[in-house]
């Protein structure tokens with residue numbers, strides 16, 4: 001009598017979880033390599049070079065700039081623009097900010113001597129936004145929009161948000177028409193002017209912000225750059241799991257936020273845990289639908 005082939009052991013939940021974690025670790029590792037490849041590219045180096053030559057304005061001046069020109073993105077003084085191979089267009093009005101001007105003055109000290117003290121005064125100076133200038137284009141790193149369609153993944157992630165009590169609205173983002181999405185602690189906005197693959201990527205990114213970055217106790221323990229790196233990595237892993245390739249966009253986005261392979265590896269546990277949660281939820285949404 002021929003013996004029956006041994007029935008393969010049914011994978012337990014634990015095995016499945018372990019296998020998924022290994023896959024996620026591999027995914028994050030390949031993203032880390034892609035990010036470092038972006039950082040090593042000539043375009044990126046040229047971009048950083050120019051970036052470093054722009055002055056970093058104080059918070060007060062940033063507010064002044066935005067109050068006068070809300071769409072301002074890159075600002076510099078009249079002469080500084082010439083240094084970038086550009087010139088301020090005729091008829092453009094400058095944006096007023098305050099430049100600190102230190103001075104020294106002499107005064108009589110308490111014991112009757114003369115002493116020199118340092119003072120600081122501010123004088124108005126004018127800067128111009130890149131949109132008010134013309135000339136050589138500034139080096140820039142393109143972060144391409146995901147062009148593929150991914151209607152099913154988008155629907156699934158929308159269900160995940162709903163089951164987590166997060167409201168999702170589709171449309172232009174209030175106050176930031178160019179933004180792809182926003183996470184508002186319990187509510188997510190997704191700009192629907194893009195292909196559904198891009199929208200799914202955005203929604204996964206915002207779901208990661210919701211899960212990771214609104215905890216009161218953790219506030220102040222991470223920078224905005226790190227939050228963007230984590231959210232984009234989670235989105236990358238989730239999209240990849242469902243067959244959507246977002247590597248070019250994700251790796252450039254993370255590089256532009258100052259991330260590198262090392263910082264990605266340091267956040268691996270947070271990325272993996274969050275991605276797994278979203279993947280599990282997205283798969284159980286599908287199972288529930290199949291059963292219904």
Ligand SMILES: [Zn+2]
Pocket residue numbers: 205209227228231
């Ligand atoms: Zn973000």
